[in-house]
Amino acid sequence: MRHVVAILIVSAAPAFAETAPELGALNPDEMSLKSFVERAERGESGMVLCSMGYGLTKEGQHGAARTLFQTCAEDGYTGAMTWMGQLDNNGLGGEYNPDAAAEWDRRAAELGDPVGKFNYGIALMRGHGVSQDDALGRHLVDEAAQDGLKIARRLQGAGYDLEEITPDADNWKYAPAF
Numbered sequence: 001m002r003h004v005v006a007i008l009i010v011s012a013a014p015a016f017a018e019t020a021p022e023l024g025a026l027n028p029d030e031m032s033l034k035s036f037v038e039r040a041e042r043g044e045s046g047m048v049l050c051s052m053g054y055g056l057t058k059e060g061q062h063g064a065a066r067t068l069f070q071t072c073a074e075d076g077y078t079g080a081m082t083w084m085g086q087l088d089n090n091g092l093g094g095e096y097n098p099d100a101a102a103e104w105d106r107r108a109a110e111l112g113d114p115v116g117k118f119n120y121g122i123a124l125m126r127g128h129g130v131s132q133d134d135a136l137g138r139h140l141v142d143e144a145a146q147d148g149l150k151i152a153r154r155l156q157g158a159g160y161d162l163e164e165i166t167p168d169a170d171n172w173k174y175a176p177a178f
Helices: 002-019 033-041 047-058 062-074 078-090 098-110 114-126 134-146 150-157 168-174
Strands: none
Touching (some): 033 047, 033 062, 078 114, 114 150
8 A cells, every 4th residue: 555655646746846836946957067057147157157168168068168158257257268268269159259369368367367377478479369569478478387387387498489389280370361
């Protein structure tokens, strides 16, 4: 008899859930990547939520990653700013936009982010998305190196030769447009 009652209760549960929306989601989808994107779309951010953009990017879901990173960047998370720069600089989840990429990296650099300093410094040295200023670019690379960023130290060690950090396949992108 106990088994019959248990079966009746379990089989009635879905019907009960459908007729009691005031109870909310009884088993919410709270840890999926989709749920993090939905939370970002509602304007939420936070360290855990912002970090989920990395997984989305690696999974190739660049539009969803952009949603997360943009919300987080606008809330001041510098790591999300540098990811927005990477997405814009490579046309992932949106148009290729070196100006926007440089702006995101500038904002991160101004807030003291070593990756932002390095990326913006490189943009300045190349004149990519921003007016060329080799001296300021090197200064920012030096700051990033002083902050402990290994790739910045590598670039310093190579005499600021940008070929040291850029694959040959990217040369087309950084060539003068005229």
